[in-house]
Amino acid sequence: MSLFWRIFALNAVVLGSATALLLWAPVTVSVPVVLTEAVILVGGLVVMLVANAALLRLGLAPLDRLTKLMATVDLLRPGQRLPVQGGGEVAEVIRTFNAMLERLEQERVAGSARVLLAQEAERRRIAQELHDEVGQSMTAILLGLKRGADRAPKPLRAELQEMQEITRESLDEVRRLVRRLRPGVLDDLGLVSALISLTEDFATHTGLQVTRRFDAELPALDPETELVLYRVAQESLTNAARHADAHRVAVAVRHLRDRVELTVTDDGHGITAPREGAGIRGMRERALLIGGSLEIAPAGPTGTRITLAAPVSRKQP
Known part of the structure; x- marks a missing residue:
């Protein structure tokens, strides 16, 4: 009718x-x-x-x-x-x-996949250029300053050594940016080693206390899933440092039957904004890219827990 x-x-x-x-x-x-x-x-x-x-x-x-x-x-x-x-x-x-x-x-997932893949390719290109061009140039400058400081008279030597230290710190910063743009340890040693390196670097530069808990035997994941897990952990840690005013952060990876769960929990003031920002929406898009799901929930009295559930997909031989 x-x-x-x-x-x-x-x-x-x-x-x-x-x-x-x-x-x-x-x-x-x-x-x-x-x-x-x-x-x-x-x-x-x-x-x-x-x-x-x-x-x-x-x-x-x-x-x-x-x-x-x-x-x-x-x-x-x-x-x-x-x-x-x-x-x-x-x-x-x-x-x-x-x-x-x-x-x-379906069209959103396909479009997001194209955008994220292009983004990762651009990050890889920028990281390679920073490593090959800027990093090598700064290394050469550092060596030149060292030779100059060794030959310079004493009054000038202190200034050259100070410039040498500034250059060394800048080189370390460039290397840290390269690791953030394209984590080589993820390709070489896998997800767990990459997350350990990420959390140690995060704790060193922010002063936050970071605890880790990873299952002993995680299943083999395809590169796209590992990269999404790494990027979501990276964005979650960044949000905890910039916006949550947290003191402690816990990162955990568990294997639950047919999925792997990444959990990042902080003790900050929680998410108070009525609308999700670009960072969280970006994490949701990455989760959809691998057929996973992202949940954001309160943790404790004021903290926030971000959980990414990713389906297990064995690496192709």
């Missing part, structure tokens, strides 16, 4: 019921109208309106649910669908909307 005939039928039921009551009820209308008769007529009208409103609300309830879902749907939280019941125009609209969501989610 179409929406037009459904509303027509609902109104017909209400009007037919009112007509039947007028026909068989022992009530007449005088001229002029008596107060009692007026009260009965007004009461009957109120009953008709209430019944009509209730029946229309029942008939249009699927459209209300569809409107609410359309206003709150988020492609970074896939799987939001409305149940399709019966037939007619309303059911067809719901089916079409569900199919549209499915298509948009």
